[in-house]
Amino acid sequence: MTTSQTASESVSVAIVGSGGAGALTAGSILLAACGKSGLYGNMNRSVGPQIRGGEAAALLRICSHPVDCMSESYDLLIAIDWNNADRFAAEMPLKPDGLVICDPESGEVPDAIAKTGVSIVEVNMKDLAKEVAGGRENMIALGLAAGVMGLPIESLMAIVSAKLSDKGEHIVEAGRNCIEAGIAQVSSHARSLEIKPPEKQGDGRWLITGNEAAGLGAVRGGVRFAAAYPITPATEILEWLSPALSKTGGALVQAEDELSSINMIIGASYGGRASVTATSGPGLALMIESIGLAAASEVPIVVVDVMRGGPSTGIPTKSEQSDLNIAVYGCHGDAPHIVVAPLSVADCLFSTQWAVHLAEAMQSPAIVLSDQSLGQAHVLIDQPANVAFLAQRKIFAGGQVETYNRYALTADGVSPMAIPGTPGGQYTADGLTHSQKGTPSSKKSDHQDQLDKRRDKIANFDYGNHWADVEGDSDMVIVTWGSMTGAAREAIRKLSAEGVSVKLVALRLIAPFMKDNFLKALEGTRRILVLEQTHSGQFHQYLRAQCDLPAEVRHFHRPGPHLIGPEEICTQIRDWISA
């Protein structure tokens, strides 16, 4: 890529069209082609409420550095047609110097856009497509976007051939001709939206969604069994896992409901196979009783909750962080367990793999709190490193023992687990309070011992430095968790360009709360901005319950569906500094 002086670090592009116009396909190819050129970026799809058809928009952000949050405003809007564009107008505000490319054949530019004063360029996409044998207007749109952004046609064609070659050489040829026709339309007058070359050249990028990454993390972590009931926005995890597990010797069962899926994975894990389920808030609510069972009977399981707006059915297709309370506090009785939250799309892989490792090592349920904004975002990431976690499940090998005590009190609180089939290891796993042997007991000492044991095994585990991402150094700190980390990082990057330094403490391990590490990370802090995507401030309350926050605190929070963006965070910090 040749780069001019005016190239920027980040370009955001929206491609809209009615259902079937191919806006989403054009967006996917554009994103992958950027990856091919070594860039980073992400894409979110916005679709209408109708199950099929209707309008669709591909919202892209292309960057020269890794990126994990969406754009708050757009540089380029390509409208294949204007049908229903009003619905999207609020979701994709244009920058004042933004550029709109649209087809004059498909009607007037909507008022909401025309009156913003952005530059509008008309291109007859439909006519141009007709001139190409087998041509489609979304491929013209793709060419237009590539032209404006200065992307090399080779990158685009590599992706087009890979995606379309099974449809025949003539389709690939038509694609090339359309893209070339689109690029040729980009006049030298149009505003150039070139991107700076990538900060770091890698071995190549991965294009992955958070849901796929979570699935892959589970398989890398050794999961070989999954059971689940479909639910938005978690279903893609299951759809990815099903073939992936059968390719790696495992199996996925579609359960009749979440009461079933959680118990299926408890059964499979009791049988010795690392197991996972994925769901969203309503499903997690149904699973809670049995998550308590897994805690009491010490069966390792992993539950990935891809959070959406709640309560109740809420907003299934939009993100929120409001399952924090149920994940941490949902179980009846005292049932300590692990709650982990990925801090980015790439981290969905690491965090889920880590959760499998933690669950297996401590024979405990682990909940992974992902959310829609991570799960369904398509993101270009660096090819992830292979992380090998060492601790495996502590297994009872069988052989010469007088009596095998499944729930024996041990130094670290973890007792060797007999896997069915092992001679001499027969025991009954039980949700009833039990003795060390596993037999039901209502004795004061057994109850106390087993509660202590289950608390200690989780409290005393060595979580290493994975408990949080702590970045930068300043007496002004953003404390956040999960998906909000992306916007926080972006805000900190912007502020640092303005000469304002802000430290980031982003919690990956939510429960158990790493109080000592947390307070150490906050040493010397004067001001803390707590950031989260909930209505009631669940995270803030959680922090307050766990420790005395050692500084002046402000709290910025909002429910979904409108994601908190970097610019808003910057405003919070700037206002505070100038106050």
Add this chain to the structure above:
Amino acid sequence: MNAPQTKPFKAGDYRSDLTPVWCPGCGDFHVLMSVTRALAELGTAPQDVAVISGIGCSSRIPAYTNCYGFHGVHGRSLALATGLKVARSDLTVMVMSGDGDGFSIGGNHFLHACRRNVDLTYIVMDNRVYGMTKGQPSPTTEPDWDSALSPGGTGLSPFHPLVIALASGANFVAREFSGDIKNSTRTIIEAIKHPGFSFVEILSPCVTFRPDEKEWKNTVHKASVDETDDPARAARRIMTDDGMNVGILYRGNRKPYKAHVSDRIDDMAALESEFAIPPASKT
């Protein structure tokens, strides 16, 4: 040649030394005997058998066996057992439940376990009452059975487990009476041997909250129609069922659930290649 056959195990090898919490005379004692005798007869080693249950008097049974066991939460034993069996097809998995556990709170799992046809043996100890919570009506309780919770009776017609099992696709359907250990044992053996989902309702009196059920030993009778592999014939027999006839009703030929498990164990590279975008060539 007629050399005496030596069986590797005796029924006692399948019993733990734990004393059951059941009331003296409870039918579940007999079910425990039948299950352990059946396992000894089959000769499957205790460590290769898993007994999975939910909550209720009947569901206390796993810990009284010397097999692997799981005493889970109320109503979910079939789900837990399904996960175990799919993950570990080498094990013999028995699921033990009560009429409240299995037909009320766990009713949906019953339908889907029949339909899914995983190779499980599901034994429901039906006493037509909630024993553990001290005498409330269950889905199989007669409509006029008086209790503190439903004075004068529920007025609801009882749920018919065999009809549901047959209609939902269970591959083996039978009813026995706990007091008839010989036939219960024989039927449990057949149920375990039969591929796919096998359902055995065992009428098991709750002597404490349903003392009237002590009469069952006099009222159960052998079904007048023999077992069949024809669902239509089985359905006709059920239509004339007074709820007390015993024996194997149906032995079907449906293919058991098979998970798509491949032999390839570690094909991570192929799995991950779908995400990779190779960098643009430098030329």
